Amino acid sequence: MFKKLPGDEAQHLVTTTPDTAVVFRPAVLKTPAIVTIVIFTWRLLAGAVRLLWRYPIASLVAVTPSALSWLYGWQWGIALLVLVPFTLTAWRLVDRASFLRLVGWRLLAWWRRVWIYRRHWQPVMIVSGLGRHLRGRDYLPRLVRVTCNSWADLVMVKMLAGQSVKDWSDRIENLAHGFGATSCRVTIARSGRLLLAFPRRDPLAVPLPALPIPAVASVGPVEIGKQEDGTPWRLKVHGTHVLVAGATGAGKGSIIWSTIRGLLPAVRAGLVQIWALDPKLMELSFGRDLFDRYAADPAECADLLEKAVEIMQERAGRFAGVQRNHVPTVDDPFVLVVVDEVAFLTAYQSDKGLKLRISAALATLTTQGRAVGVGVLAALQDPRKDVLSIRNLFPDKIALRLDESEQVDMVLGDGARDRGALADLISPQPDLGAGIAYTRLETSPEPMRARVGYVSDADIRDMVAVFTADTLPLTVEGA
Numbered sequence: 001m002f003k004k005l006p007g008d009e010a011q012h013l014v015t016t017t018p019d020t021a022v023v024f025r026p027a028v029l030k031t032p033a034i035v036t037i038v039i040f041t042w043r044l045l046a047g048a049v050r051l052l053w054r055y056p057i058a059s060l061v062a063v064t065p066s067a068l069s070w071l072y073g074w075q076w077g078i079a080l081l082v083l084v085p086f087t088l089t090a091w092r093l094v095d096r097a098s099f100l101r102l103v104g105w106r107l108l109a110w111w112r113r114v115w116i117y118r119r120h121w122q123p124v125m126i127v128s129g130l131g132r133h134l135r136g137r138d139y140l141p142r143l144v145r146v147t148c149n150s151w152a153d154l155v156m157v158k159m160l161a162g163q164s165v166k167d168w169s170d171r172i173e174n175l176a177h178g179f180g181a182t183s184c185r186v187t188i189a190r191s192g193r194l195l196l197a198f199p200r201r202d203p204l205a206v207p208l209p210a211l212p213i214p215a216v217a218s219v220g221p222v223e224i225g226k227q228e229d230g231t232p233w234r235l236k237v238h239g240t241h242v243l244v245a246g247a248t249g250a251g252k253g254s255i256i257w258s259t260i261r262g263l264l265p266a267v268r269a270g271l272v273q274i275w276a277l278d279p280k281l282m283e284l285s286f287g288r289d290l291f292d293r294y295a296a297d298p299a300e301c302a303d304l305l306e307k308a309v310e311i312m313q314e315r316a317g318r319f320a321g322v323q324r325n326h327v328p329t330v331d332d333p334f335v336l337v338v339v340d341e342v343a344f345l346t347a348y349q350s351d352k353g354l355k356l357r358i359s360a361a362l363a364t365l366t367t368q369g370r371a372v373g374v375g376v377l378a379a380l381q382d383p384r385k386d387v388l389s390i391r392n393l394f395p396d397k398i399a400l401r402l403d404e405s406e407q408v409d410m411v412l413g414d415g416a417r418d419r420g421a422l423a424d425l426i427s428p429q430p431d432l433g434a435g436i437a438y439t440r441l442e443t444s445p446e447p448m449r450a451r452v453g454y455v456s457d458a459d460i461r462d463m464v465a466v467f468t469a470d471t472l473p474l475t476v477e478g479a
């Protein structure tokens with residue numbers, strides 16, 4: 001309220017340098033007290049109206065006990081003060097979900113707005129360079145609204161005129177630390193307005209066990225883990241191609257196995273075939289019985305990829321002019337080509353002939369396969385362009401823990417790290433960071449943080465056991 005006015009600065013300009021003959025003192029005009037009183041009264045009234053307008057319920061809660069005491073006696077005011085928290089606690093115990101939706105998150109948002117964001121807004125904006133202090137006056141972006149959900153505070157901000165989204169995305173670390181959060185995600189709400197997400201807690205801090213094998217045979221997005229907001233992480237594999245990049249031990253195996261696990265009933269029903277390429281001879285050999293085709297030797301891998309291209313071209317010829325999208329059936333199942341450590345077959349392949357054949361087949365599959373029901377799920381450790389030149393042919397990408405910050409944009413596309421995909425900062429400790437990933441889907445530029453379930457060796461053995469014993473559920477989606 002007691003902001004410095006521009007005139008206040010002038011009072012301190014008293015003289016020039018001591019040895020000069022010219023001394024000047026700016027004229028200071030005394031403002032009559034009544035003008036100051038009117039200004040402050042006006043500000044007080046405007047503030048009260050604004051408060052009522054923005055927080056009608058909170059204002060009502062604050063005003064009602066005083067009004068009751070004044071009208072009917074203090075006992076009524078006290079009774080209300082006891083009754084309201086009692087009722088709210090009872091409501092929370094009986095129906096937590098409706099309490100949180102209607103009251104809990106609003107109260108929390110109000111409290112966090114006042115205690116965290118309003119209190120620290122001015123220093124954080126000035127120090128981070130998002131606000132300006134010019135001639136005694138602060139020019140700050142406006143804090144429009146704070147809302148809360150189960151995992152984060154969502155802060156709507158009106159940028160200063162002339163600011164760009166990049167000015168904000170370059171300062172996500174300043175914002176996160178300034179407001180006491182571990183990270184900050186920036187999204188555009190509408191022209192001139194941004195939505196900043198500050199996670200309050202990390203629902204992905206604890207490893208997730210492997211998800212149960214679904215009861216229904218479906219090729220639809222496969223549930224493989226949990227997203228940061230607590231909702232299931234569903235990975236689409238039919239109708240797209242997915243590239244998974246991560247340093248060694250980041251959890252690439254978990255993504256591959258969780259996807260296979262989710263597709264298992266559909267494989268049993270004949271709607272999906274999984275073709276596995278395992279040049280490292282480690283990851284996929286474990287579940288060989290689950291795959292329709294399996295290759296480890298580079299020459300066999302080249303043959304297998306060319307076979308997939310053949311099926312793709314045969315289907316393309318048959319579907320031309322008849323159907324534009326593939327519907328999985330027993331006659332034309334969805335073929336998922338899973339490649340573990342694709343760079344072994346491309347960049348690190350010493351046989352030039354094989355390397356050319358494999359790269360050409362992969363490029364053909366990733367450019368033409370999705371409409372005819374042939375998809376590629378490829379994992380790699382090193383996302384540099386020379387390691388995998390066809391990186392951009394994968395519409396959907398997943399970045400697990402990466403070694404360097406520059407690799408994030410290589411995998412997820414330009415600007416992904418600035419928007420909050422801090423894949424290089426994921427903990428290398430397996431229980432804290434393995435399986436945590438940022439994904440960027442073809443349909444959305446915003447990176448999403450999630451953790452995949454951990455499919456252990458015992459889980460894979462169980463999968464093979466139920467699959468070979470034919471004890472999987474065989475309910476087909478939509479049947």
Ligand SMILES: Nc1ncnc2c1ncn2[C@@H]1O[C@H](COP(=O)(O)OP(=O)(O)OP(=O)(O)O)[C@@H](O)[C@H]1O
Nearest residue numbers: 207248249250251252253254430434435452453454
């Ligand atoms: N989803 C997960 N949740 C928790 N821990 C995990 C998860 N996935 C993997 N881990 C842990 O990380 C270790 C390494 O995982 P994994 O072998 O899948 O990584 P990778 O990226 O495939 O490594 P590499 O490139 O060396 O094959 C596992 O032994 C396990 O302890």
